[in-house]
Each structure stands twice: as structure tokens, then as C-alpha cells.
Amino acid sequence: MGLFSFIKEAGEKLFGAGEAKAAQETATKTPTSVNVDAANTAAAKAIQNYIAKNNLPTAGYDIKFDGASATVIAQGNVETQEIKEKILLCCGNVAGVEAVQDQLYVPSQQAEARFYTVVKGDTLSRIAKEMYGNANAYMKIFEANRPMLNHPDKIYPGQALRIPE
Known part of the structure; x- marks a missing residue:
């Protein structure tokens, strides 16, 4: 368990309209001008839908969003360390999310992957x-981040990636 930091301006644009976008703006508006609970719930639902879209399991855990701190809270049980890490990355690689609070439990201990934040000019080969001393090992990183990545050349600055051992 822990808190993972992400680049708030980078990531999937899930909060484009309606109440989900309002969740991002709660820090700048008075509580009476925005239904904060509804906005946070809509944002959490958008993130849950994004997780499901990436063919990751959605049962056994909850996703919550706090727009004032731009933090996602993931809590509950998941089957494997790999699934846990992919869920955390889905939560954090969303524009408007600055941190993910990991409260996910995995029944059997497994080695944690390292995480890497993409910078301008990066490629999976680089x-x-x-990470491995071998540019040809880029497919290992690509496969570790599927289905969030659908092509090895489509990464962007600010994106966080799993780097398996």
C-alpha cells in the first residue's frame, strides 16, 4: 500500500464534460456552486469505465475520486500483483489525476514491478x-503494459509504465 504520484496534466482525457469535469474544478469553486459528491462519483465512474475498457477485472475493489486533491483511492482485493499494478496505472494515467492511493490487497506476495515515467524523446527501445541494457527488450515493456498500450510507438511524456524484472 502506498501513494503513487502522477503528472496531473498527462494522460487519458476522461474528464471532458459534465459532472466528471466538475470534479477537477472543485478546488477552485465554492462548495455550493458544484455538487462535489456527484462530481467525484462521476469521475470515479469514468475511471472505472476506463479500467473495464482495458479488459481488466472490475469486481472485488472500489475506485473513489477526490477532486479537491486530484487523488484516486483504489481499495479492495485483486487476484495478482500484475493486475493490481495495471489498475493503479489506469487510475493514474488519467489527465486530472495527481496521485493514486493504493489500498489494494493481493492474496499472495509477488515481486513488484518498477515504474517509469516517460519523458519527451523516450521510446520503448530507449x-x-x-532498464535492461538491451534496446531489443522493448517488447517486454510493451507486453507488461498491455492492454493500456496498443502500439509500441504510442507512448507520451508523463505516462507511467510498468517495468517488470
Whole structure:
């Protein structure tokens, strides 16, 4: 368990309209001008839908969003460390999310992957060279981040990636 930091301006644009967008703005508006609970619930639902869209399990845990702190809270039970890490990345790689509070429990201890934040000019080959000493190991990173990544060349600055051992 812990708190993972993300780049708030980078990521999937899930909070585009309606109450979900209002969740991002709660810090700048008075509580009476926005239904904060409804906005946070709508944002959490958008993140849950994004997790489901990436073919990750959605049962056994809850996703909550606090717009004032731009924090996602993921709590409950998941089957494997890999699924846990992918859920956390889905939650954090969303524009408007600054942190993810990990309260997910995995029944059997497994090695945690490292995380890497993409910077301008990065490619999976460059990251593989830095992490593994072999640029040709980029497919290992690509596969570890599927289905969030659908092409090895489609990464962006600010995106967090799993780097398995």
C-alpha cells in the first residue's frame, strides 16, 4: 500500500464534460456552486469505465475520486500483483489525476514491478536500453503494459509504465 504520484496534466482525457469535469474544478469553486459528491462519483465512474475498457477485472475493489486533491483511492482485493499494478496505472494515467492511493490487497506476495515515467524523446527501445541494457527488450515493456498500450510507438511524456524484472 502506498501513494503513487502522477503528472496531473498527462494522460487519458476522461474528464471532458459534465459532472466528471466538475470534479477537477472543485478546488477552485465554492462548495455550493458544484455538487462535489456527484462530481467525484462521476469521475470515479469514468475511471472505472476506463479500467473495464482495458479488459481488466472490475469486481472485488472500489475506485473513489477526490477532486479537491486530484487523488484516486483504489481499495479492495485483486487476484495478482500484475493486475493490481495495471489498475493503479489506469487510475493514474488519467489527465486530472495527481496521485493514486493504493489500498489494494493481493492474496499472495509477488515481486513488484518498477515504474517509469516517460519523458519527451523516450521510446520503448530507449527505456529498455536504460532498464535492461538491451534496446531489443522493448517488447517486454510493451507486453507488461498491455492492454493500456496498443502500439509500441504510442507512448507520451508523463505516462507511467510498468517495468517488470
